[in-house]
Amino acid sequence: MPPRGKLRPGGALGVALALGAVLRVTRLLRAPLMHPDGPAYLDLASGLLDGRVRAVLGGYYSPLYPAAVAGLAATGLPLELAGRATALLAGLAALPLVHALVRRLVGERQADAAALVAAVHPALVKASAQVLPETLAGALLLAWLAARGAGVAGALAGAAYLARPEGVLLLPLGLWRLRRERLGTLVLYAGAAGVLMAPALLALHAASGHWGLSPREARVALLSGAPGATTLAEAALRSPGALLARLAGGGARQVLYDATALGAPCLVPFVLGVGAARWPLAVAAWFTALPLALNPSPRYAVPLVPLFLPATAAGLLALGERLGRRARVAATALGMTLVVQALWVSHPLDAACSREVSRLVLERYGPGQALVAVDGRFAYGARGRALVPPTTDPEDALALARRRGARLWLTRPAWIRPPWAPPADARAVARPCGGTFVLFELGG
Numbered sequence: 088m089p090p091r092g093k094l095r096p097g098g099a100l101g102v103a104l105a106l107g108a109v110l111r112v113t114r115l116l117r118a119p120l121m122h123p124d125g126p127a128y129l130d131l132a133s134g135l136l137d138g139r140v141r142a143v144l145g146g147y148y149s150p151l152y153p154a155a156v157a158g159l160a161a162t163g164l165p166l167e168l169a170g171r172a173t174a175l176l177a178g179l180a181a182l183p184l185v186h187a188l189v190r191r192l193v194g195e196r197q198a199d200a201a202a203l204v205a206a207v208h209p210a211l212v213k214a215s216a217q218v219l220p221e222t223l224a225g226a227l228l229l230a231w232l233a234a235r236g237a238g239v240a241g242a243l244a245g246a247a248y249l250a251r252p253e254g255v256l257l258l259p260l261g262l263w264r265l266r267r268e269r270l271g272t273l274v275l276y277a278g279a280a281g282v283l284m285a286p287a288l289l290a291l292h293a294a295s296g297h298w299g300l301s302p303r304e305a306r307v308a309l310l311s312g313a314p315g316a317t318t319l320a321e322a323a324l325r326s327p328g329a330l331l332a333r334l335a336g337g338g339a340r341q342v343l344y345d346a347t348a349l350g351a352p353c354l355v356p357f358v359l360g361v362g363a364a365r366w367p368l369a370v371a372a373w374f375t376a377l378p379l380a381l382n383p384s385p386r387y388a389v390p391l392v393p394l395f396l397p398a399t400a401a402g403l404l405a406l407g408e409r410l411g412r413r414a415r416v417a418a419t420a421l422g423m424t425l426v427v428q429a430l431w432v433s434h435p436l437d438a439a440c441s442r443e444v445s446r447l448v449l450e451r452y453g454p455g456q457a458l459v460a461v462d463g464r465f466a467y468g469a470r471g472r473a474l475v476p477p478t479t480d481p482e483d484a485l486a487l488a489r490r491r492g493a494r495l496w497l498t499r500p501a502w503i504r505p506p507w508a509p510p511a512d513a514r515a516v517a518r519p520c521g522g523t524f525v526l527f528e529l530g531g
Contacts, residue, residue, distance in 0.1 A: 099199030100186045107182050107206035110429055111175045114216040120438040121167075122386070124148070125218030126467035127475075129166050132156035145290030147302045151249035152220030170218035178215030178222040181393055182206055184229035189397045191233070192364040201400035205393060207422060210348045212429035214389045224250040225390035231257055232367060232394075237265060241276035245283025251390070252301035253378035255284070260373060306477075307381045319381070338380035341388070345375055345395075348388035352424050353399050360402030367394040440520040445469040447519050447526070448495065457493040459484050465497055481507060488529055496527040 131143050131153035143150050152173065159169035185205045190198035205211055214221045227247040234240040244261050247254030258280050265272055292298055299305075299318045308316035311333040316322040323330050349357060361368065371394040379387050403421075407414035432438075445468025448456060454470035461484075463473035474491055476483040479502045488496055496513065500522065503509065509527065517526040 100183060100202050103182050103186070103199075103202035103206040104179065106203075107179055107212075110207060110212050110426065111178055111215040113430060114212055115171050115175055117216075117432070119213070119216055119432070120434060120441060121464050121467070122217055122219050123462045123464055125167075125170065126463040126473055128153050128156065128218055128220070129170055129467070130473075132160060132166060132170065136160060141290050141293070144287050145294035145302075149220065149249055149251055149301070150287060151246060152223050155223065156218075167218065171216055174217055174219060174222045175215045177226045178211055181211070181222065181226045181229055184226060184233055185393050185396055188229060188233045188367070189364070189400055192366070192397055193401050196404055197363070197397065197400040200403050201396040203422075204353070204399060204403070204425070205396055207425040207429055208353075208392060208396075209350060209425060209428035209431075210389050210392050213433075219386070220250050221386060221389040224254065225393050227254070228257075228370070228390055229393050231261070232370065237261075237268070237272045237276040238279045241279030242283060244276075245280040248280075248284050248300075249287060251387075252303060253374060253387075255300055256373060256378060260370065303382070311381065334376070334380045336380075337383045338376050341375045341379045341383040344383060344385045344388045345371070345391055347385065348392050349395050349399070350425075350428070352421055352428075353395070356402030356406055357395055357399045358402065359405050360398040360400065362398075363401030364397030367397050370394060440523060441465065441468060444497065444519050444524060444526075447517060451517075452495065456495055457488075457491060458495045458497060459488045459491075459493050460497040481509070485510070485513070485529070494529055496529055497524055498527070499523065500525050 127148055131146060131148060131150070134143050135154060135157040143153060155173045155177075156166070156170045159172055160166050164172065182202050182205050186198045186202040188198075189201040211222070211225075214225075224247060227243055227250055231240055231243040231247060234243055240261055244254070244257035247257050258277065261276050261280070262273055265276055288298070288300075291300075291302065295302065295317070297317055304319050305317045308319055308322035311319075311322045311326065311330045316325055319330075346354065371391045374391060403418075407418065410417055441462075441464050444465045448458060448465065448469035448471065452469075456466070456469065456471040457474055458466040458469065458471050459474045459476060460466065461475060461479055463475050466473035474487055474493055476487045479498070481498065481503055484496055484498060487493070500518075503525075509515070513527045513529050515525050516528050518524065519526065
């Protein structure tokens, strides 16, 4: 029997799984506002169910998450619930992976602490109820770090690429990690990754006519100051200085996003334990400084949060030793703070506005309408078709509407700047959310 007050071996992981499941299911049942990209992922999952495999493989968004959603939806789950459940299951799968990784790198007590923190961490709990691939990408990243065989690690690297395009960096990282192994081991790793990546790469080539890792490359290359470049390699050759400047500025922003995702309550223990597990931090730094720096986003920091937990757990135990008898009170306060943050409803006004706009379109025009808006959630809530323009420029929105024969255009008044004015065939018919948006009818 374990000493009083201590969990038996494996007990902390069991508690973490139970607590993590309760928090994630609670968050899911509250049906938080979907991310703007959520409807696009659900549309891809629906396309897979309809047999449009090549279009999904070669599409703008990575295919693994939609494929997993389609698999759950095929069992009879509603599509949106299948999307949230996929994220939830991936988020739960990360807990034993965190435990196994930290136990190997640091120790059993640190592994218990890391699993418990991961169970209640706000960024991970919230992402587990979203229609997004972040928890899946994070679980694959952890599994890759914890994998022992070269073939398994290579397959996980390929799967990580299919979940998020920046996952391709695990291919060179893995080869460097195995640099002292035999050539056959390196070939096995690269071959396993290539087998999984090949269908998507071939589909992308068939769709675009050139070799690339993702259709997003052209957008990132344009943002990097290389007009006409369709890949990052072209951008680097045409404007290396602009690309380096983009990396420097974007990297600084992404570091801030990473720190924000980890959260203020975890920052002090993270700093205290930063030297305890350097390899996960090196991987996180590699992603932050390269692919994420090119297109920084708070959302992209979420898969990296588990990589910060080995250091955070080591710092928590070191802090506990310094606090002595006060350690238990401090740990309880930290846990309660993280739980409150995890369940806190953020942006309630945005959710109410989204419902108002969707209800307006549905009640006034009926289901099935094509709605041009930079946020696809409005059309999704109105059971219509989302047409998302590439920018907030009114000309881009109207050009898309005319190409696709759309009747409705939703925008913000702030995006309509003089001297530009709506054309004669665009008539403002409503200003929902207290005038935050304006809905136009297009055509006669």
